[in-house]
Structures are given as C-alpha cells and as structure tokens.
Amino acid sequence: MDSPELVADRRGVSTAIGYVLTLSIATLLIGGLLVGLGSFVDDQRTGTARDELRVIGQQVAADLAAADRLARIGSPTEVRVHRQLPDSVTGAGYLVEIDDGSPVRIVLRTESPEVVVEMAVHLGTPVGDTTVRGGDLVVRLDTTPSNELVIDSA
Amino acid sequence: MAPVSRDRAQLLLVGGLVIAVGLVGLAIVLNSGIYTHNLASRADPIASEAAGHTAVVRDSVGGLVEFAVRQHPDREGEQVHNVTAGVSNVSDLLAREAAGRAVLTNATVAATTNGTKVNQTAETGDRAFTSAAVDYDWEVVTGAEGIRAFRMDVRRTSLDDHAGVTFGDFTGDEFNVTFAPSSGDDWNVSVYRDSGTDTTIVTVTNVDTGRSFGPCTDDTGSRTEIDVTDATVAGEPCDALRRLDALATPFDLEFHNAGEAEGSYGLVVVDALDVDDTNLADAGDPGPSELDTLYSVDVVVRFRSQRVDFRTTITVAPGELDG
Numbered sequence: 091m092d093s094p095e096l097v098a099d100r101r102g103v104s105t106a107i108g109y110v111l112t113l114s115i116a117t118l119l120i121g122g123l124l125v126g127l128g129s130f131v132d133d134q135r136t137g138t139a140r141d142e143l144r145v146i147g148q149q150v151a152a153d154l155a156a157a158d159r160l161a162r163i164g165s166p167t168e169v170r171v172h173r174q175l176p177d178s179v180t181g182a183g184y185l186v187e188i189d190d191g192s193p194v195r196i197v198l199r200t201e202s203p204e205v206v207v208e209m210a211v212h213l214g215t216p217v218g219d220t221t222v223r224g225g226d227l228v229v230r231l232d233t234t235p236s237n238e239l240v241i242d243s244a
Numbered sequence: 245m246a247p248v249s250r251d252r253a254q255l256l257l258v259g260g261l262v263i264a265v266g267l268v269g270l271a272i273v274l275n276s277g278i279y280t281h282n283l284a285s286r287a288d289p290i291a292s293e294a295a296g297h298t299a300v301v302r303d304s305v306g307g308l309v310e311f312a313v314r315q316h317p318d319r320e321g322e323q324v325h326n327v328t329a330g331v332s333n334v335s336d337l338l339a340r341e342a343a344g345r346a347v348l349t350n351a352t353v354a355a356t357t358n359g360t361k362v363n364q365t366a367e368t369g370d371r372a373f374t375s376a377a378v379d380y381d382w383e384v385v386t387g388a389e390g391i392r393a394f395r396m397d398v399r400r401t402s403l404d405d406h407a408g409v410t411f412g413d414f415t416g417d418e419f420n421v422t423f424a425p426s427s428g429d430d431w432n433v434s435v436y437r438d439s440g441t442d443t444t445i446v447t448v449t450n451v452d453t454g455r456s457f458g459p460c461t462d463d464t465g466s467r468t469e470i471d472v473t474d475a476t477v478a479g480e481p482c483d484a485l486r487r488l489d490a491l492a493t494p495f496d497l498e499f500h501n502a503g504e505a506e507g508s509y510g511l512v513v514v515d516a517l518d519v520d521d522t523n524l525a526d527a528g529d530p531g532p533s534e535l536d537t538l539y540s541v542d543v544v545v546r547f548r549s550q551r552v553d554f555r556t557t558i559t560v561a562p563g564e565l566d567g
Contacts, residue, residue, distance in 0.1 A: 116255040127266035142280040156291030164558035
C-alpha cells in the first residue's frame with residue numbers, strides 16, 4: 091500500500107463486481123445460517139414437545155391411578171383429583187384423549203409441531219372416553235348410573 | 245474503500261441478529277422443557293394421603309370396636325355409644341394433625357350392625373369344642389353373611405395324632421371347621437398334630453375339589469392360637485387360611501370331630517342369622533355361649549386438600565374375612 095504505483099493501479103477491480111460478490115457470499119452465509127438454525131430450533135421444539143407431552147401423560151396417568159385407588163375404598167360418593175398442567179407445550183396448545191379399554195389409553199397430541207404421544211395405564215374402575223383441551227384438569231368419579239372415572243377441564 | 249467496509253459491518257449485524265433470535269427461540273423451548281420436568285419431579289404425596297388417612301381411620305375405629313366389645317361384653321348399647329364417642333375423638337385428633345398440612349378431614353359414624361359372639365372361654369379350663377349337649381358334629385352358625393374375629397386356642401395334646409400320615413391324607417378323626425356356603429365350594433380347616441415332632445398342623449382343604457393347602461405348623465409351647473379370619477397360626481401368617489377369603493356367603497359354620505380339640509374359641513357373626521340356642525350353654529355353665537356384640541360400624545370419611553376431594557363410607561369389622 092505504500093507504493094503509489096499499486097494504489098493507483100485499479101485494473102481488474104470493479105466496484106460493482108466486488109459489491110455483488112460480497113452480497114452473494116453474505117446472503118449465502120446468512121441463508122445457510124437461517125436454514126440451519128431454523129431446522130435446529132424446530133427439531134429441538136419437536137423433541138421438547140414430545141418430552142413434555144410424555145411428562146404430562148404420566149401425570150394424567152398418575153391421577154387416574156390415584157382416583158381409581160380412591161374409588162375402590164369403601165363406597166365412595168365423591169372422588170376428585172385436581173391437577174395443574176401447562177396450557178401449552180413449546181407455545182402450542184394440546185389435546186388429551188382418554189380411550190377406555192384394558193389397559194386405558196392416554197393419547198396426547200399437538201398440531202404444531204405435530205407430535206402424538208401414547209401411553210397406557212391399568213385401572214380397576216371403568217373410564218369414560220373423553221377428549222379435553224390441555225390445561226388444569228380434574229379426574230372425578232361419576233357415581234350415576236355406575237362408578238366411572240371422568241376427566242374434565244378444571 | 246470506506247463505504248465497502250461499512251456494508252460488511254451491516255451484514256455482520258444482520259447475521260448476529262439472526263443468531264440472537266435463534267438463541268432466544270432455543271431458550272424459550274428449553275425453558276418450557278425445564279418447567280415440565282420440574283412439574284414431573286415435584287413430590288406429590290397428596291393422592292395417596294387420602295388413602296392413608298382412610299386406612300388410619302379404619303385401624304383406629306377397629307381398635308375402638310375391639311376395646312368397646314372387650315370392656316362391655318353383652319351390652320350392645322354401651323358398645324355402640326362408646327364407639328360413636330370414640331370415632332368423634334379420633335376424627336378431632338386426625339383433623340388437628342391434618343390441619344397443619346392444609347388438609348381438612350372428618351370421620352362420623354353412619355350406621356352400626358349388631359352381631360352375636362359365640363364363644364367358649366377358658367375360665368372353666370379347657371373343654372372339647374363340642375356343643376353344650378356334647379355333640380361331636382354340630383352346626384355353630386347357620387346362614388352367616390359375615391364372620392369376624394374367629395380365634396381358637398387349642399391344647400396340642402388334645403388333637404388327633406397324624407404321626408406317619410402323608411400330607412393331604414386324612415385319618416377321618418381330625419377336628420374340622422367346615423364352611424358350607426349355600427352356593428360355591430365347601431372349605432375345611434383341619435387342626436391336628438404330629439406327636440413325632442410335637443407340632444400342631446393346620447390344613448385348609450377345598451372339599452369339592454379335594455385340594456389341600458398348607459400346612460401351617462406350630463411347634464412352640466404346648467398350645468396353639470389359630471386366628472382363622474386374620475390368617476395366622478401362633479402369630480405367624482398362614483397363607484392357606486387366606487383361601488377362605490374366597491368363601492361365598494351366606495354359609496353355615498360347622499364343627500366336626502369336635503372331641504379332637506380342647507381349648508377355647510370365639511367368633512362374631514352378623515345378628516340376622518340363626519345361632520341354634522340348643523347347642524349353646526346357659527350363662528356360667530361350661531361350653532359355648534352367646535353374647536350380644538357389635539359386629540361392624542359404617543364410618544363416613546371425608547378428606548379435602550388442595551388437590552383431592554374424597555368422601556367414602558367404609559365398613560369397619562375388625563378381623564373380618566376378606567378385609
């Protein structure tokens with residue numbers, strides 16, 4: 091840079107070409123970063139949503155088992171087990187489905203990201219087929235006409 | 245040259261912003277996961293506390309019933325009065341203790357069931373398990389809907405000797421307690437001894453299938469206490485006696501070869517059934533007699549906590565078969 095000959099020599103150098111090259115390379119880099127980071131965050135979000143739904147499902151199963159245990163003590167007239175659960179997982183709402191059977195199936199699903207988690211629990215008391223929106227829940231014993239566990243939104 | 249370097253700085257700024265937004269997104273996702281895992285790992289004993297509370301009430305009221313029956317034999321009114329007052333005290337004590345954990349509890353007597361105690365005491369010494377008329381085979385109770393606190397205390401040397409007899413084979417002379425339901429299988433509880441090993445042996449047999457369970461043995465001392473309804477022999481658990489939990493009701497209770505067992509016994513049955521008075525001795529005479537006795541108490545148990553609302557009615561009959 092100290093040589094005046096070299097500073098003055100601007101042959102083969104175009105401001106436009108330099109500008110375009112710089113922009114292109116930067117766009118490619120940032121685009122790659124966006125795509126890479128975006129899918130990484132999405133993967134993490136899906137994985138976290140699955141973990142969260144699994145935990146929530148286990149808590150619902152624990153409450154069903156607790157209510158089932160209480161429903162078989164003597165002649166119960168009231169059984170209500172409350173549970174505080176998050177309204178959303180990784181920012182998305184979810185549904186809790188209960189399918190009666192042996193074992194009872196608990197299905198939790200979110201639509202964005204699309205994740206479905208299933209688990210099963212063995213109960214001695216019949217359970218009503220129900221679908222409720224995620225959030226605070228209550229498992230209660232419906233004594234008419236016969237004992238049946240029901241899940242409601244609290 | 246200066247304008248070009250400024251453009252590069254702007255692009256770096258955009259790149260940094262993108263990374264920052266990504267990191268914020270990741271932080272939100274992680275935070276959500278941490279919150280849920282925190283929920284998952286919280287100690288949560290509340291639901292089982294309700295079941296535990298009910299068990300405590302059951303045990304406490306069971307103790308009250310046994311105490312009242314022991315303190316006021318043959319006076320059902322006083323037994324009921326004492327148990328009702330006792331349940332109120334138990335309820336207050338438990339409620340005070342639970343209040344410290346932000347839990348409300350209550351227990352009240354809803355109903356009581358009268359019963360009859362058939363017993364042969366040890367006051368006049370050991371006597372064979374025969375009826376007052378010295379029948380060796382006799383029916384103690386007819387059409388029992390429930391039985392509790394059936395305990396026998398036998399002197400070993402009075403029992404039929406099975407020395408050299410293979411398990412499952414019977415001499416036909418051993419003392420048998422027979423449970424004969426109106427429908428379902430009959431069950432025999434056989435009590436005999438092996439003089440070779442100086443052991444009392446208790447065997448439970450399904451009369452209809454011929455299958456025997458046990459034996460439960462006792463070789464301590466010279467006497468053996470058999471709690472038929474609590475399924476213990478000399479204080480040790482006897483799984484064979486647990487088979488009686490499957491007994492259908494109503495059932496008749498009979499003693500066979502009652503001359504082959506001497507000692508004392510007692511059992512409590514629900515009142516609305518037939519205890520044949522001709523088999524029983526008058527008060528003060530040796531032999532089996534009957535007493536008015538509280539059979540069971542129905543208790544309403546309430547439990548209310550932040551997470552659990554629970555109300556149930558339990559029947560407390562201490563030492564009853566099947567629970």
